[in-house]
Amino acid sequence: RTIKVWRAQDGALCRTLQGHGHWVNVLALNTDYVMRTGAFDPKDAKIVPDEIKETGAKLKELAAKRYKSVIDAVGEELLVSGSDDFTMFMWKPEKEKKCIARMTGHQQLVNDVKFSPDMRLVASASFDKSIRIWCGKTGKFMAVLRGHVQAVYQLAWAADSRLLVSGSADSTLKLWSMDTKKLHTDLPGHGDEVYTVDWSPDGQRVVSGAKDKLLRIWRK
Numbered sequence: 001r002t003i004k005v006w007r008a009q010d011g012a013l014c015r016t017l018q019g020h021g022h023w024v025n026v027l028a029l030n031t032d033y034v035m036r037t038g039a040f041d042p043k044d045a046k047i048v049p050d051e052i053k054e055t056g057a058k059l060k061e062l063a064a065k066r067y068k069s070v071i072d073a074v075g076e077e078l079l080v081s082g083s084d085d086f087t088m089f090m091w092k093p094e095k096e097k098k099c100i101a102r103m104t105g106h107q108q109l110v111n112d113v114k115f116s117p118d119m120r121l122v123a124s125a126s127f128d129k130s131i132r133i134w135c136g137k138t139g140k141f142m143a144v145l146r147g148h149v150q151a152v153y154q155l156a157w158a159a160d161s162r163l164l165v166s167g168s169a170d171s172t173l174k175l176w177s178m179d180t181k182k183l184h185t186d187l188p189g190h191g192d193e194v195y196t197v198d199w200s201p202d203g204q205r206v207v208s209g210a211k212d213k214l215l216r217i218w219r220k
Helices: 032-037 056-074
Strands: 003-006 013-017 024-029 079-083 088-091 101-103 110-115 121-126 130-135 141-146 152-157 163-168 173-177 182-187 194-199 205-210 215-219
Touching: 024 032, 024 110, 032 056, 032 110, 079 110, 079 121, 088 121, 110 152, 121 152, 130 152, 163 194, 163 205
Parallel strands: 152 194
Antiparallel strands: 003 013, 024 079, 079 088, 088 101, 110 121, 121 130, 130 141, 152 163, 163 173, 173 182, 194 205, 205 215
16 A cells, blocks of 8 residues: 655665555656657657667667756656555655645546656546546646546557547547547457557557457557
8 A cells, every 4th residue: 555665776765655545556657758768759750760870878868868858847756646545646756755636536446547748637547437637737637538338447648648548448449639638539449358558659659458369559
């Protein structure tokens, strides 16, 4: 039921975050996307990628520069945790033990939590068949997305943060528009529960994996 924060340099335990009443299923940092993409800015992506000419040291330097620019823009790293207790908490893991927001509204356990690439929104998926959208700075509730008829397992954001894709036990993927906070496109095709979804950082493709033993790749 706890979250442990460790110092990356030497593995020392910094603090323990407490508050959840049941298992913690998922953690999301507002910097996840910039850490995932590292030295490569998705807005510069090409359909056919260029050969990487930079050295490892140069790529590390570029990645650190991108990370620093993101931190400068948002001020600090924020963490959101999702739990079997139906709730989510927002934390400042580098500084405080106390949560800054308790995010309630789901009626069943929270499966997945993802910050949007622009860090303005948080999306959460639940066994209650819904997806909820929250403010990425305050944790305030903004919208609920309904359309799946069974549990929602996983979420992935488009690179521009304008679309969200969800995978569900109802065997479908669904695309949601953040402009309208409504269903954008239904993506049927799997023959059984969709366990996992991801969106390529260049924004061109979505991949999904399901109980039907298939991986499907969806083009933009």
